[in-house]
Amino acid sequence: MTPTTLVIGELHQGHLVGSTLEALGAASAVGATLEEVTVLLMGSGAKAAVPELAQHGARRIQLAEDSRLDSAPVAASAVVAATTAQTVGASMVLVGGTTFGHDLAGRLAARWNAAVATGVTEVRRGSGGIEVRRPIFGGRATETLRLEGDRAILALRPHSFTVPDGPAGEAKVDPAPAPEIPPALLVPRRTGVEAVTQGAGPSLGDAAIVVSGGRGVRAPENFHLIDELAASLGAAVGASRAVTDAGWRPASMQVGQTGRTVSPQLYIAVGISGAIQHLIGMISSRCIVAINSDPSAPIFRVADYGIVGDLFQIAPALTNEVKRARGA
Secondary structure, three states, X not given: OOOEEEEEOOEEOOEEOHHHHHHHHHHHHOOOOHHHEEEEEEOOOHXXXXXXXXXOOOOEEEEEOOHHHHOOOHHHHHHHHHHHHHHHOEEEEEEEOOHHHHHHHHHHHHHHOOEEEEEEOEEEEEOOEEEEEXXXXXXXXXXXXXXXXXXXXXXXXXXXXXXXXXXXXXXXXXXXXXXXXXXXXXXXXOOOOOOOOOOOOXXXXXXXXXXXXXXXXXXXXXXXXXXXXXXXXXXXXXXXXXXXXXOOOXXXXXXXXXXXXXXXXXXXXXXXXXXXXXXXXXXXXXXXXXXXXXXXXXXXHHOOEXXXXXXXXXXXXXXXXXXXXXXX
């Protein structure tokens, strides 16, 4: 029997974060059956997420409905996660590659005495332990790691694993262990969350499609071409550093080494030359399409598909074609 896998769920405004469902898919990729995967949900809204998990095939769910975890530091959640992993006899813990997931992975590794890897895009069980692959050096290389020992924690790179379709069924729901959380971990409290400015589409970090504009757009009033193309695709809008430095778009939309790192299924770079600072933030995208008037632009070296031409003609034509294909 495959050792138990524990998936740590993450909630945002009462809804499951997509990376939690991707973690279920990663568990299946390792060979775990539905009965060998336990999902841990923490916080006062945990119970509301059970139906969605069951819809995607989760069969064993543990709830830690402690309202203190809603605003407590991740260190408090790590205490609950470590106790649950020990109780269910987990050998592998999967978390999404979000800010919460990366923070939890490190704290849980120290508390649970386990090996840890982040940015994981592939995982399998070998004779010597868990083997994972992940991009390094800004996506210019891929390394293989063997996590030896009987415990491993993996933070998964977004969009690297397929969300399972189910089958939907009844999930067995139990209360999670309630360990004593050290009072010191509960002293800092989150008092509020202020959303960053973003485009009208999906969140940049979670989007399956991203359309980014660069200096080639020439002026802020021309950025509507990027917005319209993104809207036709149901995509998030990103920008290069040159655009955000110029104040055309807020810094929260910047893709690159000093901005956001994205890994969508499709990344469309419009008027972006492809400086290394930008490439580091999007090089792991599944498919890259570049639109640029300069045939020698560095972006074409990493693009799967390249269009050399005037973006002021190509972007509107592409937008219209997408709308036509979608019956809009």
